[in-house]
Amino acid sequence: MRHRCLVISALLLGVLVSAPATADDKEPTAQAKAAARLLADEGWRLYSAERYEDALKSFTEAEAKVHAPTFLLMMARTYDKLGRLLDARAVYRRILEEKLAASAPPAFVQAQASAREDLAVLAPRIPGVSVVVSGAAIRSVTLTLDGASLEPSSFVERDPGDHVLIAAMPGRRSVTRTIHLAEAAREQVVLDAASLPMDPASAEPTRAAMVDRQRSAQPHDAGPPSKPLLYTGIALAGVAAGGGMVFGIVSMKNENDADDTHAYLKKKDGPLACAGGQNAADCKALLRMREDAWTYTKVAWGCFGGAAAIGAATLLYYWTAPTSAKATTHALLIPHVGPTSNGVVFTGAW
Known part of the structure; x- marks a missing residue:
């Protein structure tokens, strides 16, 4: 042996x-x-x-x-x-x-x-198969044999037995076929691309999606002015005005305190109460009160100016922002092609 x-x-x-x-x-x-x-x-x-x-x-x-x-x-x-x-x-x-x-x-x-x-x-015992694709969309067909990519019309050798062929094409359902190869067999499989069944999920938009696209294509008016923006503008203007009032009151208080201190020194030592270094502490406090009063006055005016600017911008937005218009009458006529029915969809607003 x-x-x-x-x-x-x-x-x-x-x-x-x-x-x-x-x-x-x-x-x-x-x-x-x-x-x-x-x-x-x-x-x-x-x-x-x-x-x-x-x-x-x-x-x-x-x-x-x-x-x-x-x-x-x-x-x-x-x-x-x-x-x-x-x-x-x-x-x-x-x-x-x-x-x-x-x-x-x-x-x-x-x-x-x-x-x-x-x-x-x-x-000579090794079998093989070739898959021929016909139809207008040959190039868009994808073939796999036992999970491996397969070029249309190319001849490939495989072991004897059953082999799984899958054909896929965009917009259509994939088709699976089992090919049995006997020893020495030379098989040819002819696949018509047009025979692949349509895939409703990818090839046909739903009726609701078509209606939405039709409606979005039609002109429409913008909505009313945004209430949150209006309220925010009013609130900011109020806060700025309130801040101006607070700083204004503080400024007037400092000014009054400075006037009282000045009157006291003038009554005590005359018009030259702060000359020659006399009453140094009181005079220094008087000067500081005058400076603080002036600083608070400027801050108060800044707040009032900001409040005026914010208020003006808020009013301008309110007057110039588009308002919702009365709905107009319109109708939509949409063709419908489905896996089990055909026709048109008539919808609209009156």
Whole structure:
């Protein structure tokens, strides 16, 4: 049995082979060789029992321990048994692309020869499919096959079995089809873009949205002046006027106190009561009261001026802001196209 001989050759790698598979490979350790032997032997046992998933795992682990074309050959044949023809072809090509060392064992050379023969038999068995899109909106159709993007009219190879094709187009519902590919099949799927069903959620605006757009397109009057702005203006003007009154009262009080102090000093020491440094403290207090009175007077006038400006701006806004106009009579005639009905919608205000 050729399969058995090839595996045994790989298992005896540590005994019969003194050189690596290729010139660039490093000599594996004795422990790696022993582990690879056990894994390959287990893989052959599982392969013979048709437990291909488990066999593939053992052969893959053996190859990871010690590289050998014989292990790869058994991996490719196991992929074939599992129906994973594309993976099998990839491994066969890997074997054929490898450049063996001049001292490579005959089993490795035979593995390459067997891979070439197996690949020639495998290649025609790989099925494929192409999807042809017809209709006016070909470029807007998006295709995916098993989740991978697919260009229209392009031929792609897939493993035998069922595959999911999804066609999508803006404004239309996506269409899902299951394509069954048998070995060696060359399928062609023709898809008419116009046959994709309309998607009401994205292609047809709702009746309410159409009415809103029609109404928003018609001229309309602005609303009445904003009450919060009017109230704010009145309040600010009142606060400024109140502040002016407060500062005005304080200014007059300081002025009266200064007059009383001046009268007292004049009565006490005459017109020159503050000359020559006499009554220094009282005279200094008198001067400060005069200065404070003048400062408060300026602040009061500033507040009154601000109140006047805010009041004028508030009145100007009230007089010039647009007011709501009487609703005008109008009618709307809106076409309606729905998934189950057609017609027109007549609405308006009178």
